[in-house]
Amino acid sequence: MTEEQAALSSFGRAVGGALMQGVPSVQHQRFASHEIRESILASSPVVDADSLLVVCWGLGIPVAQLRVFPLNAKRMHAMSVGIDDRAAILLARSESYLAPTAFTVAHELAHIMLGHVDGGEAVVDMEDPLQSADDGDDEEAAADEYALELLTGQSNPSVVADTERFSASQLADAVMAQGPQLQIDPGVLALCAGHATQKWDKAYGALKIIPPGNQDVSSYINELVHREVDWASVADDVQDYLYAVLGIADADV
Known part of the structure; x- marks a missing residue:
C-alpha cells in the first residue's frame, strides 16, 4: 500500500466510524450477488443506483460522498472500509450520471460481501474499476465479477x-x-x-x-445521508467532523 493509500485508508476508517454512530447496527450477513439481484428484482424492474443504495442502507452499510480529502490525496475513486463487524462505502469522484455510480456502489459492496474488508481492513480503489486495466489483482477481479452479476445477471x-x-x-x-x-x-x-x-x-x-x-449525483448521495443518519445519536464534535468532510450544512440536518 502506498503512503497515499495508507492515508486514505486511515481517513476512510475515521469517516466510516463516525457515520456508524448514527446508523443502526444490523447483523452482518453475506449475500451472493444473485441473491441481492433477485431480492431487488422482486420489486424493481432493474438493478440500478437507487435500488442498490436502498439495499446498502438496509444492510446497515452507509454510502456517503466525500467532499474533503486528507493531505493532497484527491485521486481516489471510491473505497470500502471495515469497522469492527460492520462496513461503509465512501465515494470520492463526483459523477453526473447514476449509472456509473451504480457500478461503483456494486463494486464496493462486492468487496464487503466477499470479505475483503473483514477485520477492519479498507479497500481503496484509486481508479475507476469500470475503466481501469486488469492488473492481475484477484480481489479486484472478483469484485468486478460480483458487481457485473449483480447489475446484469452475468459475471462477464x-x-x-x-x-x-x-x-x-x-x-x-x-x-x-x-x-x-x-x-x-x-x-x-x-x-x-x-x-x-x-x-x-x-x-x-x-x-x-x-x-x-x-444530475448532481454527489448531492443526491449525501441527501440520503441527511435522511438516513440518526443525527441525535451522533456526538456534537463528530457531527461537525461529518458536516465538514461530507459538505453538509447544519441547516441540512
Whole structure:
C-alpha cells in the first residue's frame, strides 16, 4: 500500500466510524450477488443506483460522498472500509450520471460481501474499476465479477454492437429498448457497451439522453445521508467532523 493509500485508508476508517454512530447496527450477513439481484428484482424492474443504495442502507452499510480529502490525496475513486463487524462505502469522484455510480456502489459492496474488508481492513480503489486495466489483482477481479452479476445477471456480460460505427443517440435508443427486456438498467447497459467497444465517448453521450440524464449525483448521495443518519445519536464534535468532510450544512440536518 502506498503512503497515499495508507492515508486514505486511515481517513476512510475515521469517516466510516463516525457515520456508524448514527446508523443502526444490523447483523452482518453475506449475500451472493444473485441473491441481492433477485431480492431487488422482486420489486424493481432493474438493478440500478437507487435500488442498490436502498439495499446498502438496509444492510446497515452507509454510502456517503466525500467532499474533503486528507493531505493532497484527491485521486481516489471510491473505497470500502471495515469497522469492527460492520462496513461503509465512501465515494470520492463526483459523477453526473447514476449509472456509473451504480457500478461503483456494486463494486464496493462486492468487496464487503466477499470479505475483503473483514477485520477492519479498507479497500481503496484509486481508479475507476469500470475503466481501469486488469492488473492481475484477484480481489479486484472478483469484485468486478460480483458487481457485473449483480447489475446484469452475468459475471462477464457479452455486449456486441450490430454495426461498427454507431452514434450516442443510436446506443441510447438500443439500450432503452433492450435494457428492460434483459432486466438491466439502460445506463448500465450503455456502459457495458462502452467497455466492450472502448467507445466511452458514445457511452457517456448516451447517458446524456437516457433518463434521468445529467444530475448532481454527489448531492443526491449525501441527501440520503441527511435522511438516513440518526443525527441525535451522533456526538456534537463528530457531527461537525461529518458536516465538514461530507459538505453538509447544519441547516441540512
